[in-house]
Amino acid sequence: MNITLSNLSKTFGEKVAVDINQFEISSGQILGLVGNNGAGKSTLFRLMLDLIKPDSGRVLMGTTDVSQGEEWKDWTGAYIDDSFLIDYLTPDEYFAFIAKVSGITSEQRNAFLEKFSHFMAGELTGQKKLIRNLSAGNKQKVGIVAAMMLQPKILILDEPFNFLDPSSQSAIKRLIVQYNQESGATILISSHNLQHTVDISTRIALLENGHIIRDIEGGDSHAMATLEEYFQLHE
Amino acid sequence: MPMKKYALYKLLKQNNNLRNLRHPMFERNKFMKFLGWFMFLYYAALLIFLGVALGLGMGEHGIAAFHYLDGGLPIIIIIDFWVRFILQETPAQTVRPYRLLPISRSFLMNVYLVSSGFSLGNLFWWFMLVPFGIISVMPLLGWGGLAGWLLGWWMLCVANGFAYLFIRSLCMKHLAWAALPALVHGIWVALMVLPKHNLLDMPCTELMYGFALWNPLPYLLGMLLVAASYWANYKLQLQITYEDVAQKEEVEMKTARDFSFFNRFGTLGEYLKMEMKLRLRNKQVRTQFFVGLGLMLFFTGMMYFTDVYDNTFMKSFICLYEYIILGLMTLVGIMCFEGNYIDGLMSRRESIYDLLCAKYYFNSIILLVPFLTVLPLTIIGKISIWMNLGYLFFTIGVIYPCIFQLAVYNKESIPLNQKLIGKQGNMMQQIVAIAALVLPLGIERISVLLVGPVWGYAPLVLLGIVGLYTHKLWLRNIYNRFMKRRYLLMDGFRNSRKS
Numbered sequence: 001m002n003i004t005l006s007n008l009s010k011t012f013g014e015k016v017a018v019d020i021n022q023f024e025i026s027s028g029q030i031l032g033l034v035g036n037n038g039a040g041k042s043t044l045f046r047l048m049l050d051l052i053k054p055d056s057g058r059v060l061m062g063t064t065d066v067s068q069g070e071e072w073k074d075w076t077g078a079y080i081d082d083s084f085l086i087d088y089l090t091p092d093e094y095f096a097f098i099a100k101v102s103g104i105t106s107e108q109r110n111a112f113l114e115k116f117s118h119f120m121a122g123e124l125t126g127q128k129k130l131i132r133n134l135s136a137g138n139k140q141k142v143g144i145v146a147a148m149m150l151q152p153k154i155l156i157l158d159e160p161f162n163f164l165d166p167s168s169q170s171a172i173k174r175l176i177v178q179y180n181q182e183s184g185a186t187i188l189i190s191s192h193n194l195q196h197t198v199d200i201s202t203r204i205a206l207l208e209n210g211h212i213i214r215d216i217e218g219g220d221s222h223a224m225a226t227l228e229e230y231f232q233l234h235e
Numbered sequence: 236m237p238m239k240k241y242a243l244y245k246l247l248k249q250n251n252n253l254r255n256l257r258h259p260m261f262e263r264n265k266f267m268k269f270l271g272w273f274m275f276l277y278y279a280a281l282l283i284f285l286g287v288a289l290g291l292g293m294g295e296h297g298i299a300a301f302h303y304l305d306g307g308l309p310i311i312i313i314i315d316f317w318v319r320f321i322l323q324e325t326p327a328q329t330v331r332p333y334r335l336l337p338i339s340r341s342f343l344m345n346v347y348l349v350s351s352g353f354s355l356g357n358l359f360w361w362f363m364l365v366p367f368g369i370i371s372v373m374p375l376l377g378w379g380g381l382a383g384w385l386l387g388w389w390m391l392c393v394a395n396g397f398a399y400l401f402i403r404s405l406c407m408k409h410l411a412w413a414a415l416p417a418l419v420h421g422i423w424v425a426l427m428v429l430p431k432h433n434l435l436d437m438p439c440t441e442l443m444y445g446f447a448l449w450n451p452l453p454y455l456l457g458m459l460l461v462a463a464s465y466w467a468n469y470k471l472q473l474q475i476t477y478e479d480v481a482q483k484e485e486v487e488m489k490t491a492r493d494f495s496f497f498n499r500f501g502t503l504g505e506y507l508k509m510e511m512k513l514r515l516r517n518k519q520v521r522t523q524f525f526v527g528l529g530l531m532l533f534f535t536g537m538m539y540f541t542d543v544y545d546n547t548f549m550k551s552f553i554c555l556y557e558y559i560i561l562g563l564m565t566l567v568g569i570m571c572f573e574g575n576y577i578d579g580l581m582s583r584r585e586s587i588y589d590l591l592c593a594k595y596y597f598n599s600i601i602l603l604v605p606f607l608t609v610l611p612l613t614i615i616g617k618i619s620i621w622m623n624l625g626y627l628f629f630t631i632g633v634i635y636p637c638i639f640q641l642a643v644y645n646k647e648s649i650p651l652n653q654k655l656i657g658k659q660g661n662m663m664q665q666i667v668a669i670a671a672l673v674l675p676l677g678i679e680r681i682s683v684l685l686v687g688p689v690w691g692y693a694p695l696v697l698l699g700i701v702g703l704y705t706h707k708l709w710l711r712n713i714y715n716r717f718m719k720r721r722y723l724l725m726d727g728f729r730n731s732r733k734s
Contacts, residue, residue, distance in 0.1 A: 049582055070585060086576050087651075093508075097505050097508075101502050101586065
């Protein structure tokens, strides 16, 4: 499903958090969003999810303006931070809750969780631990798994590699790409990890002070070189 | 060079003041600031009035005048103790930010216990005691006698403050500890009320008279009380901060009850399960819920075991209270707990509507508790069945719809597990709470006056049934208005979340 950002802007006081004239994300793309702290990545995602009000402009998912209805929520999965988690539930209960309210049967849910068993590494399901008592990495996993459980046409993950151990980072990269290939879903991820972003993204947007300053084709050495040059990783 | 201890003491005190003043839920809430000052001035004026009135009223009794007041010492101590539950924090809560800094934990604890001892709050009763003492103690025992008498009262308030801190901290581990002061205070009241003569009158008056005469024995006793309660607190609070650091919280639950009974209700059942788990798994929510439930049963008990409230108005009043107390306590802050995970809820279609429905059903079903507990009283004729039905339906069909409107206006997240003292509430909540208390009594009084005690409750039942029958309509309306204000609400929930 296409996503279109038109004249989208958001400021907090004097600070411009997002200012995008026109930007289109085509159906089936994996868009990696990179930028320094405060560049506006999370704000952009929140605007796309209708969690904050834009000063101007709109976000279209397909032809649906996200601020004008809720039907887009049926096909959008997202995880931004732990305010998405109901932390007094166990992971099993949370997954069951998400599945039930999204019309997913318990058989579908179990089959889905089975696919993620390597990623969850036996630390989430079958436990009597509440989400609030999990480590930051495991909380992150719960959020990602729940977002993907909907089998969304649009998946938005804010810094999904944060807090994860190297093998989980590798696993989630593989799962994201596999999901994209199988479902054709449009996927947006933000990350400070340039290598991971380049590895999985078909397109990379570089954000600075709320503006998209580079639109780079992903998946090749040129993308990495451009990003390294911008972030001055090499003197 | 390490800071001198006094400078450090001052800095910590200053930080604590800033912590309260800059609390996001307080800083943004001008109405609560105003209300706080208003209530302070109101109660101060009330106590001054009481002090003057009692002093003048008892003036003709000579030296016995202040003995009368001293005889009531246990009552003042009991009130002082329980009021602190609303207003006072525990040191373990306030030292938390410093626990990893190179400041000795025992020093921190001493700072906060000493600050607590010297808190101006312990002098609040002086608004009554000073005018009373000037009128009735000073003429007989001079300024020295007055000073000693006031000092005695202050020492007892300080010891009481420490006793509160001790119990309050234990209550944070388990609410059942509240039974301990309730039992002790119950015994005091029994000793005062049940025998022919008040058994505590003489010891209390002797103690306070001793203070006024600067007799060393009462002072020794007072200091002993303060020292013992200080020491007990010091040990307990220190243990609590260590537990906090070591995260002794039970990480793995023994049983993760799933309330699968609700599965049959589909999506709504999931939200009902969430309501159950919200109440049982979060300390702050659980305490609020069980205290509300306890008060509900307390009011029932009052109707069963005393005949003090047997006039019609009081019966009405208590019966109404029984029905609305839990709703008032738990629903006035509707959506504030959910503010902690509002982004997750808002990313699912109509989840807020489902949640509101679940809340309504849950809170309506729980009203079977007062209905059934009052039922025997209706059988023996102490309470009319119409009154019981009237308040049941009125609460479900009129009071709840009014309180649920707050879902459109509440925008401060309340921590699920951390107790917030004196920083909750807004103007809208206060208005709704007062209306919930006054409105039904007003309707009932007028109606009973006009058409008698049986048909008088018909309007309450009727209005209640209408509200119940149309609940999906008004819940949908609340949901639509919530969605219209969603940005404002989400912004408020987010800003007040990390406190």
